[in-house]
Amino acid sequence: MQRDIAGNTFKFILLLLLLALGSIGLNAQNGNPYFVNYGLPTGVSNQNWGFEQNENGELYVLNRRDVYSFDGWQWEGLSVLGRPIAIAYSHRLFYSTEQGVGYFNNRENAHPSQVNLIRVDDDNFYYKFSRTNDGLFVVSPTTICKISTSDSIVVDTVYHDVRPEVFISDFFQLGENTYHIKNSALIYLNKPNGGHEMLAGLPVGDDFTFSFIHNEMAFFGTKTNRLYTFDGQKLKQFKLADQQYANASFLNGGVSVNSNLIALSTLNGGCIIVDASNGQTSSMLNFSNGLPDDEIFALGTDNENGLWISHPMGISRVDFSLPISEMSHYAGLMGNLLTCIEFDNTLYVGTGEGLFYLAEHFTYKPVDIYVKTTKQKVAKKSETEPQQEQSISEKRKGFISRLFNRGNQELAADENITIKPEKDDGDSPQFEVDYRRKQIQKLESVSHVYKKVEGLNGKVRFLVVANNRLYAATNFGLYHITNKQAKSVVKGVNVLFAQESDIIKGDILIGTNEDVLVYSTSNSKGAIKSIAKQKGAIASVVQLSAGGYAFSNEFDVFIASQSGDSITRVDLPMGELGPPLIRKVKGKPFVFLKNSVFELKDDKLVKANDFTLSNQAQFFQYQQGVFWQQDSLRWSCISSDSCSPKFNSQLLNLFENPTFINVSTDNSVCVINAYKQIFRLAAQPNDTSAKPLSLFIKRILDKDGNILNPNNVSISYAENALKVRISAPSFVRKDAVMFQYRVRGLTNSWSEWSSNPFIELPFIPSGKYTLLVRAKDVIGNSSNVVELPFTVEPPFWQTIWFYIVSGIGGILLLLLIVKLREKSLRRDKLMLALKVKQRTRTIEKQ
Known part of the structure; x- marks a missing residue:
């Protein structure tokens, strides 16, 4: 028996070595998808463990220390109570921490409040949410609860098992059925009556480490870097074309990207994009092609099927919906990239260091494999046998510990992994297999590499196709490129401009630092003709339909005859700034200046309105x-x-x-x-990338920083200032969104477009107004106009009560004045009467 075991071991090792040395590890790539990298703000942990998105497009990021919202411009911490473990969005943002399960209740006039739903005792932490049509499932090592979120928040326990010899390590849904995994190895169906039925399990010694759903199929990753699928009945291994790369990089997560692709994250090899129909690698995202780090913490998707990748340098978003492929990540390019062209099904790139072309390439690379040793296998135990209690207890402790230390998963260099042979017919010797990591030289396909065209070392400024031949214009002259080699055809000139004539096909118009030349490719030897000499650094040349040529330098425009015998300088309009550039647009020559365009007609410049x-x-x-x-x-x-x-x-x-x-x-x-x-950029209809842009008002603050109710914005005259935070989540590029606003009742025109999402109105007269806001992003997506009515209460001296009181006061004052006047008149009348009477008596006495 030992001899058979040794023989099988030798064959297995030999097979591994042959696969490692003879297989092509990475499949051919035709460029990587477009992605954007985002850094993290100061004070935010670099360990992000999950992503969710709400109906407005705002992204929630599960961070080691908190949960953050992110709209492509600003990060905002939500101050979750406790250490976050998982998040999910279903009408509200739900979260789990070591304290329990809760959610954010959005209040209209304050920050969202946190409501606790489920409290946690001991280490029974809820570690995973699973979305349903009307709510969520949330799972802990002993309990599965359903949270209804459609109307009111209701929590029901659907499964509970407190036996110490088992624990729930995962949960998933397929169709109407729900399943859970016990002890990281056994798949159970949850029955409607509260019972369960075991359906499948992993080989002895292997464990499930992550899961995700793709096209109604459950995918599982294991600690031996295998990938399995489960259709509700059978568990079978999913064959990865790049299994050796997965072994060397350590799979640690996965997610469904779209109906065709899945993404697998690794501990030290970046992210593998895989065709789910055949296991072939679609693309590889790692440090060598623009991903800031090869260590991946988590993957997630958003409402637009964008793939989010968390790594130590921040987060990245991969956009598979855009028809863009990145082609410069392949090795071999040197110098600044100046020009490129696709010729004869090959991409050529001209740089400051020469001419390069993209070609298939194979290279050897040291990789890690696992060398197998064997030992006698212990007889199989049931899940309830006491002999398994200690190992299950340790497995559960490790499972709980990883919930809070997901960034520390690296395996030791000498770590062993134990698995069971995939096939066991019952008659073969019963033994366990240990794999010890070992480094070998593996033939790896980089898929493509840029190679340098031989015979050309100068700066390649232009690539021109004439007579179905490729030419490179450089600072050392013009070269003909054939069979990936360069042959000089125009020597000793510094070419600053080159393009094929649209009048005489096969003629290449050349501008140097002094002269204008024409190189004819009509015969195999070629012919060179001088058109103009000593005219300065030539910036542009075109051939005119009349047979002559027009060219420009840094300051002037010239017209030359076909033979070059006659050269005339064209006067530029007064006040126009250069340098002038001559370009043909639909067969007509135009001269482009800084702020004007002129058509060249009959040796004169005519203002163009095109x-x-x-x-x-x-x-x-x-x-x-x-x-x-x-x-x-x-x-x-x-x-x-x-x-x-x-x-x-x-x-x-x-x-x-x-x-x-x-x-x-x-x-x-x-x-x-x-x-x-x-x-x-692949050819496609012009409107396929256009999508409506979500725009909403995130927060409204008064002069003192108090949050106002958006349904009833009313501020006093003493506090007549507003600060409005608007948001239009977009992740196609950093600073991708611009905003514009106007205030109906206060301004008649829209503001200038600005990337600042804060609108500040420092002083607003009393009255009723409406703030109008709209947004657009850099690729043409636009939002509807969002309106925010608000009122500035008038000062007390402009209120109706003040007017009434003032009116009454004025009337009373007027009455008082009248009364006083009447009193004064009566008194004066009485005094006059007394004086008259006195005077009368005086007269009578006389």
């Missing part, structure tokens, strides 16, 4: 026949019918500084961003 201009307008023509105009956040493309990009041009705003744009023959677009990255 282009909408602003102070922010910029013009680009990177290839013959395709013209780009950028004005603020709006991109426009004017091109010939034979070369017309079919995609949402606003996607170019995802790139902070597009330095080169090339339209391929299949109407896809290659973009170089900031001389560092290459992206490929």
